[in-house]
Amino acid sequence: MSNEHVIEVIPAYVLDDISEEERARVQTHLAICNLCREEMRVFQLVLDELPEIVPQVTPTPALRVHLLRSVASLPQETVSRGRSSIRSAIPWPRLSFWQFLQGSRIPAWVGLGLILLLAISNLLLWQQVTGLRAEIASAETDMIVHPLHAVDGGLATGLVVMDPHGIYGTIIVDAVPSSPEGQQYQVWLSRGETIETGGLFTTWDNGYGAKVIYAPEPLNVYERIWVTIEPEGGSEHPTGKVVLQTLP
Amino acid sequence: MNISSLEDEALISLIARKQVEALGELYDRYSRLVFSLALYMVDDQPAAEEITQDAFTRLWVQADSYRPEQAKVKTWLVTIARNRAIDELRRRKVRPTSALLEEVWETSSNNLEEMVDGRAQSVRVRAALSTLPSEQRQVMVMAYFGGYSQAEISTELAMPLGTVKTRMRLAMQKLRQLLTSENGTGKSNSMEKA
Numbered sequence: 258m259s260n261e262h263v264i265e266v267i268p269a270y271v272l273d274d275i276s277e278e279e280r281a282r283v284q285t286h287l288a289i290c291n292l293c294r295e296e297m298r299v300f301q302l303v304l305d306e307l308p309e310i311v312p313q314v315t316p317t318p319a320l321r322v323h324l325l326r327s328v329a330s331l332p333q334e335t336v337s338r339g340r341s342s343i344r345s346a347i348p349w350p351r352l353s354f355w356q357f358l359q360g361s362r363i364p365a366w367v368g369l370g371l372i373l374l375l376a377i378s379n380l381l382l383w384q385q386v387t388g389l390r391a392e393i394a395s396a397e398t399d400m401i402v403h404p405l406h407a408v409d410g411g412l413a414t415g416l417v418v419m420d421p422h423g424i425y426g427t428i429i430v431d432a433v434p435s436s437p438e439g440q441q442y443q444v445w446l447s448r449g450e451t452i453e454t455g456g457l458f459t460t461w462d463n464g465y466g467a468k469v470i471y472a473p474e475p476l477n478v479y480e481r482i483w484v485t486i487e488p489e490g491g492s493e494h495p496t497g498k499v500v501l502q503t504l505p
Numbered sequence: 506m507n508i509s510s511l512e513d514e515a516l517i518s519l520i521a522r523k524q525v526e527a528l529g530e531l532y533d534r535y536s537r538l539v540f541s542l543a544l545y546m547v548d549d550q551p552a553a554e555e556i557t558q559d560a561f562t563r564l565w566v567q568a569d570s571y572r573p574e575q576a577k578v579k580t581w582l583v584t585i586a587r588n589r590a591i592d593e594l595r596r597r598k599v600r601p602t603s604a605l606l607e608e609v610w611e612t613s614s615n616n617l618e619e620m621v622d623g624r625a626q627s628v629r630v631r632a633a634l635s636t637l638p639s640e641q642r643q644v645m646v647m648a649y650f651g652g653y654s655q656a657e658i659s660t661e662l663a664m665p666l667g668t669v670k671t672r673m674r675l676a677m678q679k680l681r682q683l684l685t686s687e688n689g690t691g692k693s694n695s696m697e698k699a
Binding site for chain 1: 525528529532533536537538540541542544545548549550551552553554555557558561562565566576577579580583584587588629630631633634648649650654655670673674677680681684
């Protein structure tokens, strides 16, 4: 099968509109066929050109700030993986501790002293580890949570959860009815006279909904967060009924 | 080190080593393209911003798995953003209709002469797309910008799946000829540079 050319399905392959089975067949063939691989490369170049035709719009500067802040706070897995691989490359003696002592010319009492020293050192290290664990645990749970309350006294409820620096924030709502046709829920944040939108969301049939909040400033600088119902696509300023809000 | 003079691939290597400045540089190069594509597809600014943020975050997280021989950095980014936009369209269960996509295409094509910002590449691609027979351009635009699968196009346009596949292939072949021809609207090496 892999010897059959796959030129016919390459357009669908580069558009990622292909079944898993067919994708496997195409990939197997591409690995051995220069002709089809070249065909795919050229089709991919054609697709690369298409985004150029859309009207170019510059995103708000806040998005860049938010992106760079958020990635900087992500765990650096790659760096730690690199370190562990370096460590594993360091040669390590294959003798046990007792073999090491027996093979050496160190007197027995010195050996016992060493054991005692190691035990004390382990104890001190253990205490440090326990302390660090406690610090990490408290840092991980040190999230800021703002409850949201229904304005009309109804069942709708919600939370805004953010990290201590206000870089990440998510709104989670419950018992909020699905928005009527042509409308969406919109998150608002205010500080003084300034009001910013935090994004749009819809709820599922069970009244549950969640949305990552984006705002030009860290979320913890805002004094009030609330949700209104707005026309689909959102509004520049809040115009609709307030559904949920933080308490003053 | 002057980071702005580095090639995309070199920036990816730095991003794999978690250098935020390198991501900032790559963002400056491609955020407009990625954001514009997302906005064009989902027609919703907050969603387009979320897609853009996701695309660059994914690049940050997966930079060490990037293989230059498989795709250009721009291709990688655009593919991530386009797939995210398609997911968003599917989640909303709202798709731009073929008529709307064609309308948007016509409107933007009429503004060709207004494009005085030096985007010769864009003009060239538009010119190439304009020369396609409308039925071929329609399936191309629906597939790429509307996120329609070939089966969905077949249903939407009430035509056999085989016809959709043929039109798609012919459209791609024609575009390839137009964009790579030496004496046509562009040269192959200019595509490589894009």
